[in-house]
Amino acid sequence: MKELVVQHPGQLAWVNVPSPLLTSPRSALVRPIASASCDLDRRLIAGLTPFKPPFALGHECVAEVLEVGDEVTGVRRGDLVSVPWKIACGECRQCLAGRATACTAVARHAAFGVPAGGHWGGLFSEVVLVPFADAMLVPLPPGLNPLAVASASDNLTDAWVAASRPIASRPDARVLVVGGTESLGVLAVQMAVAAGAASVDYLDDNPYRLDLAQRSGANVDPGQVLDERYDVVVSATRDPQALHRGLLALAPGGHCSCIGIIFDDPKIPLFGMYLRDVTLSVGVCNVRPHIPKVFELVGSGRCDPLLVSPTIVSCEDATEALVQPLAKCIVVRERIT
Ligand SMILES: [Zn+2]
Ligand SMILES: [Zn+2]
Secondary structure, X not given: OEEEEEEEOOEEEEEEOOOOOOOOOOOEEEEEEEEEOOOOHHHHHHOOOOOOOOEEOOXXXXXXXXXXXXXXXXXXXXXXXXXXXEOOOOOOHHHHOOOHHHOOOXXXXXXXXXXXXXXXXXXXXXXXXXXXXXHHOEEOOOOOOOOOOHHHHOHHHHHHHHHHHHHHOOOOOEEEEEOOOOOHHHXXXXXXXXXXXXXXXXXXXXXXXXXXXXXXXXXXXXXXXXOOOEEEEEEOOOOHHHXXXXXXXXXXXXXXXXXXXXXXOOOOOXXXXXXXXXXXXXXXXXXXXXXXXXXXXXXXXXXXXXXXXXXEEXXXXXXXXXXXXXXXXXXXXXXXO
8 A cells, every 4th residue: 555655854755565454353444535734744744843754644634444343333344534643542541531642552642644652654545554443533424525524633623622612611702813834723713703702813924824814704904912802812823922922912811722833942921921810721632522523513614624725636646735835735535435
């Protein structure tokens, strides 16, 4: 089977490797049919992260189930499923507490598409082994467009959790989204609107994303003085200064969800945050429990993830499409079941 591999920084290629086999009665083999690029992927390809090549790329997809082990009950051959980015058992203390990202049954940070806790393959590959099928896979409801939820494995659900969780406890929340990565900011705008925000402002310096954010329901001209104006800030930027500006924009009692990955230690205006009793949350997203809600939002038209994924390509064109700037892209493959 073919696997999409980051071989060296900047060098992406399809490589022939042995097809994986079921490893336990709880495992499944799936074939990705719609794989999306995560906002991290272009930086992974370029070698601009702590995760060094070679490794198989991809951690967002909808796949068809090819084969399941004897103990798998939740899915069967032919089902379309979302494949969460994180490898997790569903049974350890951390998983049972809803923290699949801290699963103790596998190496720390074990995930598809990054060489952080071993090599688990990538979700652009032709066939992928899912070690804990029932704990990980989420079947698509009938009629849901697989392309529209290709990103439910990570970015789309991350945006929902980052926006909806703080909005839920802050009625009529005034929301600021600080954009900067390919899709997360615009998706967070859509999710903030879907979660019932009273208003959503969007901050970015990129005209393409500003247009997408406006079409998603944001005011993209919030003015110059933002300090202490917002109940909820979603920081979807890699720019430490933009995060800093977002933190200053928090009103007393506010919450900032930081979902843009910053590898360095940014400057945090901690004393002012202390005086305003605000919260900063940062962390990888436990997507699995939230994927059904995201399916519902997409299915009912309350968000439109394809707005940030205008490029849909075949596997032959994937290596070129995945290094293009600005937008997410989706790589498609024919079903065989
Ligand atoms: Zn990701
Ligand atoms: Zn676990």
